[in-house]
Amino acid sequence: MEKEKLKRMIRERALKVAEKPVFRLASGKMSRFYVDLKTVTFDPEGNYLVGKLMFSMIKEFRPDLVGGLTLGADPIAYAVSFVSLQEGEPIRPIVVRKEPKDHGTRRQVEGLFKEGERVAVVEDVITTGGSSLKAVKACRSAGLEVVGVFSVVDREEGGRETLEREGVRLFSLFKLSELLQC
Numbered sequence: 189m190e191k192e193k194l195k196r197m198i199r200e201r202a203l204k205v206a207e208k209p210v211f212r213l214a215s216g217k218m219s220r221f222y223v224d225l226k227t228v229t230f231d232p233e234g235n236y237l238v239g240k241l242m243f244s245m246i247k248e249f250r251p252d253l254v255g256g257l258t259l260g261a262d263p264i265a266y267a268v269s270f271v272s273l274q275e276g277e278p279i280r281p282i283v284v285r286k287e288p289k290d291h292g293t294r295r296q297v298e299g300l301f302k303e304g305e306r307v308a309v310v311e312d313v314i315t316t317g318g319s320s321l322k323a324v325k326a327c328r329s330a331g332l333e334v335v336g337v338f339s340v341v342d343r344e345e346g347g348r349e350t351l352e353r354e355g356v357r358l359f360s361l362f363k364l365s366e367l368l369q370c
Contacts, residue, residue: 194228194237195362198341201227201234203367215316221364223341225312229263239267241361242310242338247277249335252305255282255297256337257323260312264340268310282307284323296326303331311339314358317350324356341367 204211204222211222228234242264246254254272255265265281272279282299289295301307307327311320320337327334337351342360351358 190237191241191361194234194241195367197228197231197234197237198223198225198362199367201231205368213315215318217315217345221343221368223313223343223364223367225260225340226263229260229267229312229340235263235267236271238264238340239269239271242340243268243271243275243279245359245361246279246308246310246338247272247275249308250306251279251308251335253282253299253301253307253332254279254310255284255299255307255323255327256310257284257286257319257326260319261310261323264310264312268308279308282327284309284326286322295330297330297332301330301332305332306335307332308335309337309356311337313341313343314339314347314360315343315345317347317358320347320358321350321354321356324351324354 202224206220209218211219254268269281285296309323336357339360341362343364348358
């Protein structure tokens, strides 16, 4: 029921479909489809549903941490963290900067963690896997063990294969093809 409700929210608010490729994606590619998941994750109910469903998918991997590349992953990491505390299995959130800070600690990964801890890397929408891979590499450089990448939506455009080549598994709540079905 919660998954269907989230699917409906994504289809009604976040999924944009055009006749021609008019949407430029983070990869630079043009597409007929765009999924603006912030229209869901920035809404209290949508954020709660994402947190609850993502936590359900992630918890079996027993991560200490959850996070990904800022900005899309941030509300997801915080939602998962809050839900995990409610469920009695707390997972701490982290934020992965696109680039290391050029001042202060010069860290790329921010949060309360120790080397060797396990992290579930989260992503709002995965297309080619470039952003997820950047987050995975930053986490590994910080001494963290990546248990997998977990996305809300997989656009099914090579992200899974990109991650698998790096030894990382992808898990998704929805595939774009599911969201496009009437």
